Amino acid sequence: xxxxxxxxVCLILLPALLFSFHFYRLLFAAHPGxxxxxxxxxxxSVYSTAPDNKVARQYLDWAVSFTPRPGWLGADRLPELRIxxxxxxxxxxxxSGGRLPEWGxxxxxxxxxxxxxxxxxxxxxxxxxxxxxxxxxxSHVILEHWLSPADIPRWFHEGYAQYASGMW
Numbered sequence: 001x002x003x004x005x006x007x008x009v010c011l012i013l014l015p016a017l018l019f020s021f022h023f024y025r026l027l028f029a030a031h032p033g034x035x036x037x038x039x040x041x042x043x044x045s046v047y048s049t050a051p052d053n054k055v056a057r058q059y060l061d062w063a064v065s066f067t068p069r070p071g072w073l074g075a076d077r078l079p080e081l082r083i084x085x086x087x088x089x090x091x092x093x094x095x096s097g098g099r100l101p102e103w104g105x106x107x108x109x110x111x112x113x114x115x116x117x118x119x120x121x122x123x124x125x126x127x128x129x130x131x132x133x134x135x136x137x138x139s140h141v142i143l144e145h146w147l148s149p150a151d152i153p154r155w156f157h158e159g160y161a162q163y164a165s166g167m168w
């Protein structure tokens with residue numbers, strides 16, 4: 001098949017545009033929009049909207065007091081952690097970059113030291129304890145912080161997060 005100069009340019013630009021769109025989505029994922037309040041303490045920042053400010057205080061307290069198992073590993077605190085409480089499913093999808101199934105209630109972006117949690121107002125039924133879920137996601141961030149730049153297998157990440165958060 002012979003392509004015109006325009007066709008060759010399109011074949012070259014199309015992958016670049018697709019990559020740019022994906023990069024753009026990831027770049028703006030996990031950044032709060034307008035209307036978020038901020039609570040901070042001991043290197044933890046919690047972003048929430050007005051209906052979730054009380055929950056934000058609880059999440060801040062849980063995050064600051066969390067020491068992952070085994071306890072001696074938690075001596076090396078994270079220099080920073082950002083927690084976002086998404087007020088809607090659409091905002092949860094935007095913040096997470098659309099990487100989660102509709103039943104997911106929280107996720108971690110370990111390399112960015114970010115945890116994103118759905119507001120309890122939009123979760124019809126919590127199957128797990130919200131404190132354990134938050135600490136599970138924080139465990140992913142902590143593990144990445146300790147072992148970076150190692151390529152950590154997902155099974156290990158999940159197993160450690162289950163153990164460190166007390167879910168197992």
